[in-house]
Amino acid sequence: MPRKDTCKRRRIVLYAVRSAEFTTSDDRQTVYIVETDHDTYLFILFTSEVERNLYLYAREEEVSDEVKENFTNLANELSFDPEAITYLPKVPVPRRLPCLAPCDCPGDAPRVPSPPRRARPPDGLPRRPYGARSAQRQGLLFRQLFEAESFTYTYLLADPKTKEAVLIDPVLETAQRDTTLVKQLGLNLLYAVNTHCHTDHITGTGLLKQLLPGCRSVISRDSGASADILIREGHALKFGAFALEARSTPGHTDGCRTYVLNDQSMAFTGDALLIRGCGRTDFQQGSPEALYRSVREKIFTLPGDCLIYLAHDYTGQTISTMEEERTLNPRLTLPLEAFVELMNNSNLPKPKQIDFAVPANLKCGVQDVAV
Structure with missing residues (x-):
């Protein structure tokens, strides 16, 4: 580099x-x-x-x-x-690297001509289209689904031309719903992906593999779990003209992965980064120092208008942007020392389903599940 x-x-x-x-x-x-x-x-x-x-x-x-x-x-x-x-039209190229705004740094040079810009939307309207309609304009089929018991979001992404699809963070109780939607849309589900080994629900990957033959389960190779694909840092899951890049973002657990769409317009952060919050770090090899570095170095470095889709939300919110979280997240705008102290003194109750969810999820999609 x-x-x-x-x-x-x-x-x-x-x-x-x-x-x-x-x-x-x-x-x-x-x-x-x-x-x-x-x-x-x-x-x-x-x-x-x-x-x-x-x-x-x-x-x-x-x-x-x-x-x-x-x-x-x-x-x-x-x-x-x-x-x-x-x-x-061609313009003279500066011999030195140009700064795009005048300043007194060594790279200062004559300003580069600004590209033509489209008109901005009227005041009061969002300047970036959100959600499924935004994805549709990119040629991507996108659905955000919800499981009410564990407050888990599941995401379906597909290429409408090839019909190849990916499902992120499916839940056992809603696997039949997801299967029905995949079939209704005529999709070929290639991957059922887990952002990490969850403690608050059992993954739906095992059941989905039976309901949709050819689907393969995916989880981080650092998670200690079993799956058809143990994904590495930088590996891409391709579906049609699209791909999801896996970024290693440990801290909530050792095996957390954030999945970034190939044009960096969407990031699926699991429990590493939540809306105005983050995942807890007091179990499953959690580390506040590691989580802080993961978010700052692997997630906050994405473009400011990148849309953040998280694994859970308990306040009714569904989406955020990178710029919002970089500036407004009350935890991750703290200095490292203050963040570590906060996370180490959270005193949160034990997750209700951890004792049976984790053992099941360590078999991540290869366990036998009755259809």
Whole structure:
């Protein structure tokens, strides 16, 4: 990974590979200066609350096929459709890495032209579409489901074209409901995924495998549980044109995984990060220090408009954003020492189902369950 330096005054990240990033409360722009044997090109990845576009300052007819191939590879690395690159008139490229706002840091240079922006929604309306409708605009079929006894959210994601699907954190008592929905939508459930070994309910993966042959159970290899797939850090679960990247986020348990959609528009955080809270750390090899590092280094580093989908909520909330939790989460905005003290003195009651849920979940989807 290339070395990076940070200008703290403006939160600009300057990479040795000649790129620069500037983040404001409204948008994020990352500049890539691509050098070839014959010319130098300027790329800008622009992300705001209403759009995500990749701009190339060059005339398409003047770009050679070899250079276009390099641009395609860069776009793929950014999880961006190469066919959707917007070509704009060529502009002079600064010799030094540009800052996208004037400051007195060493990287200061003439400002890069701002890409064209779409009009913002009227005041009072959400600037980012949420939930299933938002996913549908991305070509993703998405459902958020709920189990009332343990307050557990289950998530169904699918590619409408290939019909391949993933189910995250299914519950035994609602496995039949989930099966019915999968069949009604004509989907092929590839994976039943657990974000971790739960203590408050028995996973539905074992029953789902019987009801939907071909479905495979998934859990972290660090969980100590059995499953068809013991997933590693960085592994991707692919379904159609989409994929979920597994990020290791221990602290609530040793085997917690956060699953991030390939365009980083959604993150399924399990119990590691909750809305204005986090999972407890007083059992199953829990560690407040590990949880703090996990959230700060693996989750809060996602884009601010990334939608957070959690395993549980007890107050009726269903969704949050990365920027909200980075700024408003009363636990994870604390310094590490204060967070550790808080978590170590929570004095929470023992989970009601832990004695029979954990042994069953350690067999995560390979246990025999009567249909």
